Amino acid sequence: MKTFHCTHCQSLVFFESFVCNRCRAVLGYVPGLREVGAFEGSDEQGWRMLPQASAQTYRRCANYAREHVCNWMVPVEDSNPLCESCRLTRVIPALAKPDNRLYWYRLEQAKRRLLYSLSALHLPTHFDGEGGDLTFKFLEDVSAVEPVMTGHDNGCIVVNVKEANDVERETTRAWAGEAYRTLLGHLRHESGHFYFQHLIAGTRRIQPFRKLFGDERMDYAAAQKHYYDAGPPSDHADRFISAYASMHPFEDWAETWAHYLHMVDTLDTANWSGLTLQPRAQADPGMTDRTPIGRSDFQSLLARWQPLTYAMNSLNRSLGLPDAYPFSLSPAAVDKLHFVHRVITAASKASS
Known part of the structure; x- marks a missing residue:
């Protein structure tokens, strides 16, 4: 940004x-x-x-x-x-309830950051046909028996309002064994499902997608049950960008898409801030490339990402905080990120 x-x-x-x-x-x-x-x-x-x-x-x-x-x-x-931004939200939480106005603000704030990134990447939020409009619903649980599930449904991103409660979100993050869980991360992930529907499904990109991510036609419900019963495969770190990505090709794509948005927005912020890294030791990673993100090839982005995340994590550790970037990119994950880069670049050129 x-x-x-x-x-x-x-x-x-x-x-x-x-x-x-x-x-x-x-x-x-x-x-x-x-x-x-x-x-x-x-x-x-x-x-x-x-x-x-x-x-x-x-x-x-x-x-x-x-x-x-x-x-x-x-x-x-x-x-x-x-x-x-606000006209894309179809349902907001009941404002008569305590704290819901704060949660609504946090949800809209994260949504505006998502929309800024999509605009910067020249990704449309409207496509012709069914499910072509990107919309949002911020819903509350009406009972413990049928909780609202955060997800994507034919163009509509649904987020459970409790995700805007820091304690609830952190509790869920710890229970699920997730290294990272944020409102913006949720929205970026779910937007990946929206763009899969319009940029991958039914296009010439579906076969290259299947070679990298797997066959998305596999039974989703069965894959989901297996993931929650057995957990991720032992080698998931070598094959996927996160444990959750190992559940199904749809989730692998959405997690990788979200990760790419994390990368480009963080690098863009660093670039606009004039941030460069010039370590004392020549062997240590540096970051001096100031090429605008929109004109950078994938290798340039990747070369800047590693030193920047090392610096971010080091700064957080100096403050006694968890790593800002709790991930390690395997070669397989890098290949998938490169595919996302190519898809976004092509979509950006088509809409410009």
């Missing part, structure tokens, strides 16, 4: 910021410009971006103006009261 500055005073701000901490200007993200801008105006008269207060007038997304869970702006000529 790029580095953002307040367009009024040029102070550093975040993608999620509502107000500039320095000049106190109202901030809002404009997806058409991919920019966080400072604004002057009002909800009644409209908002214009500083410093020159451009001719384009915006209004705050309804979930910004009324609910304060969003910071995106909407051009006044757009009749939809919701921004490009």
